[in-house]
Amino acid sequence: MSKKIAVIDGNSLMHRAYHAVPPTMNAPDGRPTNAVFGFLSMLLKFIDIAAPDALICAFDAGRPAFRMEALEQYKAQRPPMDDDLKVQFPIIEELLEAMGVPVVRIKGWEGDDVLGTIAARDEALGYETLLVTGDKDAYQLATDKTRIVTTKKGITDVAIYGPAEVLDRYGISPEQVPDYLGLKGDSSDNIPGVPGIGEKTAAKLLQAYGSLEGLYEHVDELKGKQKERIVENKDAAFASREVATIVRDLDFPLDLESCSFPNFDPETVTAAFEGVRFNAHLNRVLKLVGKELEKKAAPLVVEPVLFAAEADALVTAALERGETLGVSFVEPKQASLFSAGLHCAVNTSEGTALYEDEAGLEAFARVVREGAFASLDVKLDVHRVYPPDTAKRALVSDGDLSSMRAFDLGLAGYVLNSSVAEYSYDALLDAYCGGV
Template sequence: MSDASTRTDRMTMAVIDGNSLMHRAFHAVPPTMTAPDGRPTNAVFGFLNMFLKMIDAFHPDAVACAFDKGRPQVRMDMLPEYKAHRPSMDDDLRQQFPLIKEVLEGLSVPILEAEGWEGDDILGTVARLGEQAGMDVLLITGDRDMYQLSTDHVKIVGTRKGLSDVQIMTPETVQDLYGGITPDLVPDFYGLKGDSSDNIPGVPGIGPKKAAALIAQYGDLDGVIAHAHEVKGKMGENLRAHIEDALVSRKVATILTNAPIEVDFEAAQFPGFDAAAVRNTLGSLGINSMQNRLLDLLGDDTDHAGSSRFVLPELLEEAQQEGTAGLVVAVTELERAIEEGLWIGASIEEQQDQPGLFGSEKTLWLATDRALFSVSDAFGAAGTLTAPGYDCSQGLIPAVLKRLVQAGRLVSTDIKTLLHQLAPVDSSEPALMDLAHVDPQRIFDCGVAAYLLDSSQSDIAEMQMAETYLGLSLLPAAGEDGAPHDACAVAARSAALARTLIEPLTAKLEALGATSVFTDIEMPLVSVLADMERTGMLVDPDRLHELSLKLGSQIAELEAQIRSLAGDDSFNLSSPQQLSRVLFETMGLPTKGLKKTQRGYYSTNARVLEELAHDHEVVRLILEYREKTKIKSTYLDTLGALRKADGRVHTTYNQTVTATGRLSSSNPNLQNIPTRSELGHTVKTAFSAGPGCLFLAVDYSQIELRLLAHLSGDEHLIAAFNEGEDFHAETAARVFGVSIDEVTPELRSRAKAVNFGIVYGQQAYGLSQTLDIPQAEAREMIDRYFAAYPGVRTYLDETVAQAKRLGYAETMFGRRRPIPELASRNPNLRHFGERTAMNHPMQGSAADIIKLAMIRVAARLREEDFSARMILQVHDELDFECPASELEHLSAMVRETMEGVVKLKVPLVADVSSGVTWAEAK
């Protein structure tokens, strides 16, 4: 049913579980989208996006949407505690249910609901009625208990990741999933295993596998109950003690098909809406990009007046022709735009299915104010372009990009990728240009600009940028769903979009006071990062192999010890479900206070195991096993294969991932090697600086605490740093009421935990977990801290209050972080927002400072003719590959630069260390 070519004569009806999809949409789309009147619309936007994907995937003839209405009285009459423990709905989500119903009414999609009945039962009723009417029915939901409704003509479309990754459940796939449990046995299955999300009890100690096994053995729940006396051990005891719970659970888990609703299948035919109604409804909510996607469903004759599409500039006809004449015209257009000082959009298209315009697999698309065109390497390599300023010895694409970077103004949704066309990541390949000479005033990265405007969205998609900053929708490009046969290339659209986005993004940066962060920090950093990515880090594959073998032996020994202590030789240590079974069922470890996962077993995440490790040796060994297997698979067995021809690994630095402004690292993630563990230190022994060179590490000391002193203005905190004393010992003396001489290592360690905990907004519970002390004692320590540093308490309170008023927190350089959680009715989310508001000014300012240091250090490396190279940034640390003869000079230069980036009320201090390997340097 997912393709028109496979359609039968039976009509297909899609029935949407409105509550399920709204919840998923609300948590999938950042909570920053609002209507013109300020109402939140993120769930509405996400719901519509999933709705359209469903239409594109299944082309249903009719559509209806079911919602819960009121309390689930029908099931509460069966089980009074049904869903009793569920938290109240977030107010921002609650506000959006009436909005999505307005939209559905505008789309002429029937809304089905009945007082006291759940949407599940509405879906069940429609499925029965639709099947009886000779239709195929698709139930769009995220609830697995709906699998019981599956028949030859009723399929359940499970929304695992929106609707981009769906699971279509038929009787056969349901049976495969649950090990023989057919749809009609799903209620019996839930009767035994229960459902913690809905507070359905089931039988204690019986999870999915045991439930399936019992039903397979005895036929159904009634058969299991009839033979309960045969079931051995604790499971048998539980079963016999909870027979009534099992029967009630089955009844509650059974989807009803007799809800008091009327379904007019003719009225549900889709599409049957009015174009004007859709424009008015979506326009009032500020959701403009969806309009055309919906109106397109009405066919080619739809009146799109008043709707908005992103329109590409006209193609240069001459540039479509293969030959030098077309190329000359393209270059002429480029030179005109360069001479007039215009921004030129650019994007690279690689590994096309079809040859590019000029016969190569790599195409550079360019967009000026009046034209869109492409160039490829084939002509440059043939020497067909001899225009001044274009060195085609490395190909036409690098020649054109070099010309644009040096003399033009280049805008893209990914500038760094374009720069690597000039200086490839693999340093064994020649560079056409020294990236140190890139003028940051001549480049503009739309992705970075959009990230600065809303750092809660990482790697914002082009479609979102068009919607948010242009109020337009993107036409589908070649290869995308719904694209016409003559659709443009994705890269062509990207180049044109970047050229169009620069004006609204620039205006928005100015309006939000983010221009200086963009122009003085983020854009100058782009070429620095590209250069570091090209430099890479030397890694010794033989050393990696040696370490991997050694660690492999240790892992095998650990595995044997764990199996021996657990008394089970067959379970998979890497399976959370099997590990949970062994720990909590076979070994009987305590489960008090632990929650079960959605799949019905107790969690074995790190927090749970760390608490248990204090009293259980097997758990301590499991944590050690996990750490060693992760280090082996993530680094020791992987890094060697990631080396390029130059013998180096080249990480990618991401500017638009973290909400704080800090850089992240990927492919491989070199920032995530454990810094304080012996294992992490061992991995770093495989990284060297090369013959005759040393590894230099320069690390800001306690930068976030120093920023707290500066921003809070607390006189005692400032004095502690300015007097150059042991800051943690000074805090211990003040908090615990002793002299500096009486501060023991334990007191200093506790004071250190409080110092850093305060920076991250840590409360008594978090500190008690960190120090393994009672919560009351932790609360007393925090109270003493604030008594010792009263200015800190005042500053943090004022920071949170200001963030609540403004909706964001800000660094000392103007980098904003939206914190919508501050307005949440959910206490956990609200407390998270408060901690974020406290922390962002320090952590975000530290991120800005290290970025400024990178820019200035890179400039001095070039200006002072160092041979040393900056190769890595990890949190508050910069790392260098340095000839031994330059070590003293480089150490002094980097320390001086890092300490002088900004003037604070307390000194910035950078600690220097060096060694032959990365491990020795730290």
């Protein structure tokens, strides 16, 4: 029976997410969660694209002795992991466990070797494998049954590489990737390769001679400095290839035939995700099993709608109570039923004040000066009373702006879930207020 198994390189994705998502997110206990948030964004995007039948996540658990013996400096230049990243690994493992995703750590081995071993086992079973990683050395694992999923930029833009894509991108076959790294090296892993041999030269040499062995058998055909460097660094080239070669026969228990996804308890997932306040991600995860987070309607008070002096009195009372007011502008092109050129609604806990044209701008300027407010696009709305064009009259001062207390609903929606296309009132109400 055909089956598609995705294997996630946990360390690779956590590092990428940590540096891609601003460090402004924390769990209730204070632990940072930006890397976990980014990791899940990538994972859920990938699930949407690929719809795998099973998910497995591999993490590093040391460096293999044979690589350290072959190349003493292997990864030696890498600085220690940031503490703010290190403390997030237990969090992502807890969430993966709640989602029913097996986590594999093999003492003394790197995640790449786990990926390579699972891919080999999958191929023996006739399964398709998708390896999700940012490490380019994984391209050596690409076959007709195994493809590499890597991020192109950011955390959600991905590309999928099979043998044809590897050949098109690097000019070599997947089998030649270790030889390629043996020649050009890999600065991220402190693999030296041959000095002076870059990507294009390495590819041309392998196109001509097939492998390191073939190259050194015909080394007399080379000339000048290139020949000199290749001859002098023969040991380094072979040691670099050995270090860059992914192991595909590790011994660890994992029943691939019984692995499946999604196959988790919605209540367990809900408790785990709510524990780190990942409600936006939680909704997407629950939908994988046909469930949805229960929405609680927000207490939105609209009536009564007041005008003129009564509207002013309503706003004055709300400002005196220290409320955060809701502000919304509607122009004719958005609502042709309105006769005025501009409508401004100011919502309070006791009703809504509605203004037309200049009166709306004056009311909003007062809110900016004296109170706190929330709107869908604070910058756009503030420009109505503080125009970018200095030739136009401003209704608030520089000091008013510097002390302004405003909450941007559109930005808040983006922070909660950056993967949706729309942050309108309708979209935000549907997502967070029970469709009120």
